Amino acid sequence: MFNLATIISQVGYPALVVGLLLEGETVLVLGAFMAHRGYLNLPLVILCGCVVSFGADQFFFWMGRAKGSQFIEKRPAWKPRIEKARSLLGRNMDLLSLGVRFMYGLRTVLPFTIGMSGFDPKRFALFDFLSSALWALTFGLAGKFVGHLIEAIFKDFKRHEAITIVGVIIIAGAVWLYHSWLGRKQGTR
Secondary structure: OOOHHHHHHHHHHHHHHHHHHHOHHHHHHHHHHHHHOOOOOHHHHHHHHHHHHHHHHHHHHHHHHHHHHHHHHHOHHHHHHHHHHHHHHOOOHHHHHHHHHHOOOOOOHHHHHHHHOOOOHHHHHHHHHHHHHHHHHHHHHHHHHHHHHHHHHOOOHHHHHHHHHHHHHHHHHHHHHHHHHHHHHHOOO
């Protein structure tokens, strides 16, 4: 028998972590919505969002720092995005590091490029942590707000909960597939 609570309790947090690595905002909002519905814990969902996003940014920062030029030579399709990220480097690096989580389309390449630039790793880690925490809090609270909104619109939401959640997961998967396909088409994935 299909029991949503049992499935989410068994795979909720691991699925959240994997989903955050693939399609961040959508998955974080969905995780926060699940917390609003009582299946997950909202502070833990927000903490996962912060830790996973910070970890991913740090990975790409250090990859850029250690293997930047070699990596780009093997992936010439990354060059346009690297150049776009480099054009931003001349501006306030602290502000750029603080905003890295909110720059959709450059979230992978920007930490990589900042790492290549020789920017102070401790300073980047500090600003990136603040950015990750703010990002996770923003989208976590957005998910909780979505939960309140859906419950206000659909008075008997419990009856439609499973199909709605499956629908959102399918939509999130479609968004991820579209971005992956677009990235391959443009040669950036």
